[in-house]
Amino acid sequence: MSELPSDLARVVLSAETIHARVCEIADQLSKDYADKDGLYIIGILKGAFIFLADLTRQLTLPHVVDFMAVSSYGKTDTFSGAVRIIMDLREPIEGRHVLIVEDIVDTGHTLSYLYRTLKGRKPASLNACVLVQKERDSLEVPIHYLGFKIPDVWVVGYGLDFADAYRTLPYIAELKREEG
Ligand code: IMP
Numbered sequence: 695m696s697e698l699p700s701d702l703a704r705v706v707l708s709a710e711t712i713h714a715r716v717c718e719i720a721d722q723l724s725k726d727y728a729d730k731d732g733l734y735i736i737g738i739l740k741g742a743f744i745f746l747a748d749l750t751r752q753l754t755l756p757h758v759v760d761f762m763a764v765s766s767y768g769k770t771d772t773f774s775g776a777v778r779i780i781m782d783l784r785e786p787i788e789g790r791h792v793l794i795v796e797d798i799v800d801t802g803h804t805l806s807y808l809y810r811t812l813k814g815r816k817p818a819s820l821n822a823c824v825l826v827q828k829e830r831d832s833l834e835v836p837i838h839y840l841g842f843k844i845p846d847v848w849v850v851g852y853g854l855d856f857a858d859a860y861r862t863l864p865y866i867a868e869l870k871r872e873e874g
Pocket of ligand 1: 741766797798799800801802803804805847848849850854855856
């Protein structure tokens, strides 16, 4: 692998490790939803776009991809749990089997908000597929398909960013902490 950018401390998950796990999750989803009449997949922008693209291309069952964009109120206020919809779905999800695809669960506020909001729209089922979850105290939110648990550090790459940088790195790496 070429040298890490100087702002990054170490690779937490290599591209190969991620790829192998994404294939496993796609296999599991393909089995679990095989008897359903298609799957409605909601990718949460921006962070889930790479995970979603890789995951859905491995699925062997009929599915539709849609997107939502959500945002916490301000970077300094991330942990207050205030989340808002910036871009909503194109279609109603009533009666459909819905899977939320999210990049990372940190405090759990975003996923918790998504459950509350989407449940109100009466899907036939609502599950979540998350690539990484930080090992920290967080809200109790069900994650039906989880890629990896990682330490409680800021990570970037494979869709994850720091101030919109590093999203397209093929691996997930820990960002160096600012000194002082
Ligand atoms: P929550 O705290 O679980 O609600 O996560 C809020 C959002 O913060 C996530 O959906 C990510 O967009 C972002 N986030 C949390 N931790 C990280 C990280 O380590 N790297 C990049 N984005 C993160």
